[in-house]
Amino acid sequence: MDDTGHLDTTFCPPGVCVLTAGGMAAIASIALWGKGASAIMRRLFSASVPDCGHLAHGTLKDGQTVIDSIVAACEQDECFVLHCHGNPLLVEHIVTLCRHCGATLRTAESFWTAQLNASCRTPIEAEAKLAMAGAATLEAVELLAAQITGGLSGWAAQWIECKSIDINRLRKESDDIRQRSQPARYLIDGVRIALVGPPNSGKSTLLNRLAAEEAAIVSDVAGTTRDWISTTCRIGPLRAEVIDTAGLNDTLAAANSLDRAAQKTALKTLKTCDLVLNIQDCTQPHTRPLPCNTGACLTVFTKSDLWAEKDVFTPTSQHPWVLLSALTGDGLDPLNSAILAALKVDSMDPQQPVCFTQRQHRHLSLIGQAQTLHAAKAELDQLSRW
Ligand SMILES: Nc1nc2c(ncn2[C@@H]2O[C@H](COP(=O)(O)OP(=O)(O)OP(=O)(O)O)[C@@H](O)[C@H]2O)c(=O)[nH]1
Ligand SMILES: [Mg+2]
Known part of the structure; x- marks a missing residue:
């Protein structure tokens, strides 16, 4: 320039x-x-x-x-x-x-x-405008715009102008920003959500309900879904790619190599997603817990329309849970709210500073580790000035 x-x-x-x-x-x-x-x-x-x-x-x-x-x-x-x-x-x-x-x-x-x-006053402004071009939803655009006028830019400017910097506070705030930035990434890039669970629990029916179309085949034959299917839908401010997978069942896997391969793919999908929905039929005994110790997980009990005494439904689940009927659509709003809460998107204030590029993340991390005021100030400068 x-x-x-x-x-x-x-x-x-x-x-x-x-x-x-x-x-x-x-x-x-x-x-x-x-x-x-x-x-x-x-x-x-x-x-x-x-x-x-x-x-x-x-x-x-x-x-x-x-x-x-x-x-x-x-x-x-x-x-x-x-x-x-x-x-x-x-x-x-x-x-x-x-x-x-x-x-x-x-x-x-x-x-x-x-x-x-060339045209932006600060690197944060340039990065925000570039990210806006590919942002998944308008809420993400709003969040990015807020980072130019206030947000991360405002936070850095306020520290740069500060006459007597409290290095411990600066370090802590910098770490806090990095911690709370993952939900911002979900807003900007969209999320991947896997539907995983035993055969016949209603995964494909729920996928179709979320997508508002017949994307996946539904039947009462266990093991209907083999190859995974995905569809994109909107969940609150998020663009979500929802992935339907083959039902997990040891008997099916032992009997048939195709089912075994399909279930292996389902378990792999689960590891690459931001959120796993463990789909369980509420009328059946709760089957084995999912091996989903990688990230956020929510248990979804389906077929609530078949549950005679909904009010006393007391499942055992190690994760937050919701009860719904994919057939009638009852319970879909609570599911959306639970998804936003599990991904910590529900509590996001777009005005709060967040980081959304690797460059910003790196500078914030170095501010968090800075041993001297001089080093912290140099990183602040690099974060927010050309
Ligand atoms: N009553 C009721 N039936 C449902 C509900 N959800 C699914 N079903 C029925 O349950 C059966 C299995 O549904 P699917 O969506 O194919 O189940 P799945 O988990 O995808 O099964 P696999 O692909 O075999 O793993 C079908 O007959 C559906 O109509 C629901 O909320 N209520
Ligand atoms: Mg299916």
Whole structure:
């Protein structure tokens, strides 16, 4: 970045990337930037290459062949965004053309990162804006926006301005921020939730109920689900990928190698999820506990519509539990609340400082371990200043 706050494009080699999402669209945008970008434009573009801050309409040519009619925008010196028609084949052709002229294929993220680094006042602001582009829900966007105006930025600024720093308090607050940041990651990235339990307990029925569609096959034959199925749904402020797995049962596993393999996959899935829902049929004896000592777990007793004396239902569960009927939908709201509580998302205040990149996490961790005030201040500076 130069001292005018602009992205310094005049020294990096030319790069090209597609800024818009893949697939068919009316319009696509391609960025071409770096030393030599305007020379590439002069070679490919029929009209005069626009000056900084201007647009030009013209055609893109491969030799004598017209490829597309485009609008070229000069964002700054040696930095162009080409708005072309959205056919993916056309987009690929234009990118290939730029590469033949010497541009290297880059990621859209690298372009946005460079742009944001140049236009944002602090690294936290740039990181928040980049994360907003991929945030899973609007609540996550709100949380990230709050980190720019207050949140983590405000926390760091207040300590930097502080005349007499209490190092122990600074260290503790820094550790607290790291501890409470996992729920923020859930909001920003979304969560993976596995439905695990014995055959016929109602896992697939619950998946379909959460997804509000018939994503998984339901039947009263034990062992219906073999390969896992996933669907994406919304749980409060979270985007959740819910994964249905094969029912866990030793008899089935012993009798059939396919069931054995399916159950092995179910146990593997369980380890890669943020939350495991242990699905148990409330009318059946509570079967073996799940081997889910990796992370959050919630026991869900299904088929409450078949339970004659709901009021005196007193299960034994080592985890928090809910009782519901996936068939009628009764008990779904308490399930959603219990999921948010298990992931500690329910108590999140978006204004509270949280960290959401590995860089921030690293600096906070070093502040937490700092032996001297000087070292802590240096980390605070690196956390929140360019
Ligand atoms: N009454 C009632 N029946 C349910 C409920 N949930 C599921 N069932 C029934 O229970 C049977 C098994 O349901 P599934 O959803 O296929 O069970 P599963 O746990 O996926 O079974 P596997 O795939 O074999 O592991 C089906 O006949 C469902 O209609 C419920 O809440 N109430
Ligand atoms: Mg099933």
